[in-house]
Amino acid sequence: MVSSAMVPSLNLHQTLFPKCPSPWRNTLFHYTRPAVLHTPFSPSRIHSSSVVAAPEPDVGVHYDRTLELDLLACPICYEPLMRKGPPGLNLPAIYRSGFKCQKCEKTYSSKEVYLDLTVTAGTKDYSEVKPTRTELFRSPLVSFLYERGWRQNFNRSGFPGPDEEFSMAQEYFKPAAGGLLVDVSCGSGLFSRKFAKSGAYSGVIASDFSENMLRQCFDFISKDDALSTISIALVRADISRLPFSSGSVDAVHAGAALHCWPSPSNAVAEISRVLRSGGIFVGTTFLAPSFGNSLPPEILRPLRQTFSRLSNTYNNLTEEEIKDLCTTCGLVNFTSDVRRSFIMFSAQKP
Numbered sequence: 406m407v408s409s410a411m412v413p414s415l416n417l418h419q420t421l422f423p424k425c426p427s428p429w430r431n432t433l434f435h436y437t438r439p440a441v442l443h444t445p446f447s448p449s450r451i452h453s454s455s456v457v458a459a460p461e462p463d464v465g466v467h468y469d470r471t472l473e474l475d476l477l478a479c480p481i482c483y484e485p486l487m488r489k490g491p492p493g494l495n496l497p498a499i500y501r502s503g504f505k506c507q508k509c510e511k512t513y514s515s516k517e518v519y520l521d522l523t524v525t526a527g528t529k530d531y532s533e534v535k536p537t538r539t540e541l542f543r544s545p546l547v548s549f550l551y552e553r554g555w556r557q558n559f560n561r562s563g564f565p566g567p568d569e570e571f572s573m574a575q576e577y578f579k580p581a582a583g584g585l586l587v588d589v590s591c592g593s594g595l596f597s598r599k600f601a602k603s604g605a606y607s608g609v610i611a612s613d614f615s616e617n618m619l620r621q622c623f624d625f626i627s628k629d630d631a632l633s634t635i636s637i638a639l640v641r642a643d644i645s646r647l648p649f650s651s652g653s654v655d656a657v658h659a660g661a662a663l664h665c666w667p668s669p670s671n672a673v674a675e676i677s678r679v680l681r682s683g684g685i686f687v688g689t690t691f692l693a694p695s696f697g698n699s700l701p702p703e704i705l706r707p708l709r710q711t712f713s714r715l716s717n718t719y720n721n722l723t724e725e726e727i728k729d730l731c732t733t734c735g736l737v738n739f740t741s742d743v744r745r746s747f748i749m750f751s752a753q754k755p
């Protein structure tokens with residue numbers, strides 16, 4: 406059921422999004438391809454004017470199923486969501502919209518500044534605790550500190566730093582230029598903002614499981630004039646249950662994230678599912694510590710995995726494990742760049 410609270414007044418909109426133009430003025434999630442494209446495949450195209458009539462919900466609220474939003478899907482059924490509200494995947498338009506699964510009829514709406522598309526969205530009594538590596542980043546303090554010192558520490562392990570990581574990722578993403586990029590586990594949106602500002606994508610979705618990271622992300626976006634007219638959306642999602650239709654995404658970025666995921670295999674399987682044919686996955690993570698040739702890999706690997714399971718710490722994998730993981734999830738053309746404990750890897754949906 407969509408309540409009037411889901412459709413805030415223009416005044417509230419202006420308070421929340423002082424730098425975002427009214428969604429009624431700028432609602433298009435631009436899916437025009439850049440003039441020059443060297444792509445071996447066609448990026449996701451959205452026909453923003455096409456509207457498919459949806460079955461009339463019994464609550465008397467009219468939901469539209471726009472082709473534009475075939476992208477957003479119910480995390481339970483994976484069916485595209487119907488939408489009530491202004492079109493477009495920019496922050497104010499999403500904030501003013503209610504969403505409903507055309508199959509199970511579960512409704513989803515924006516919580517404060519992000520659209521909550523987790524399975525538990527809207528639950529009142531049920532809650533569950535994820536592994537520490539997920540819960541840690543839900544803390545307001547960690548989310549606040551993340552871009553204010555926390556992330557800079559990654560340099561000690563070989564991470565080249567956001568600017569260089571961004572340029573490296575852009576190289577890998579060249580075949581997806583002009584398409585839709587989802588920055589999963591985006592944290593406070595360090596890279597989502599860079600991707601959005603690059604102008605290389607028709608739209609960017611910044612997605613994370615942490616409510617506080619998404620709030621930080623919103624703060625950074627709303628203070629940045631360069632982002633006020635750019636198509637960028639904030640979606641709360643669990644990496645193991647991505648709320649996007651299969652084959653709907655051109656590029657998935659996951660910076661410094663794989664080691665934090667509760668199940669890297671479920672996560673990469675989901676990334677593979679949502680990528681369209683030819684779509685690119687680029688990730689970075691901390692590699693498992695190398696013990697040189699002190700023990701053979703067939704002994705070292707189970708030892709490390711047992712330790713990781715028992716300690717409930719991060720899931721640090723080796724380069725070979727990451728390649729194997731991508732391959733087993735149906736991705737091809739694995740490439741990587743390793744610098745001490747840092748790895749940037751890419752793989753492609755065939």
Ligand SMILES: C[S@@+](CC[C@H](N)C(=O)[O-])C[C@H]1O[C@@H](n2cnc3c(N)ncnc32)[C@H](O)[C@@H]1O
Binds near residue numbers: 538539590613645659
């Ligand atoms: C180290 S931060 C990386 C942030 C950013 N991408 C970067 O490159 O700095 C890891 C992120 O993974 C997210 N994360 C952990 N578990 C997750 C899950 N189950 N689903 C989605 N994101 C998750 C955390 O909330 C956190 O923001």
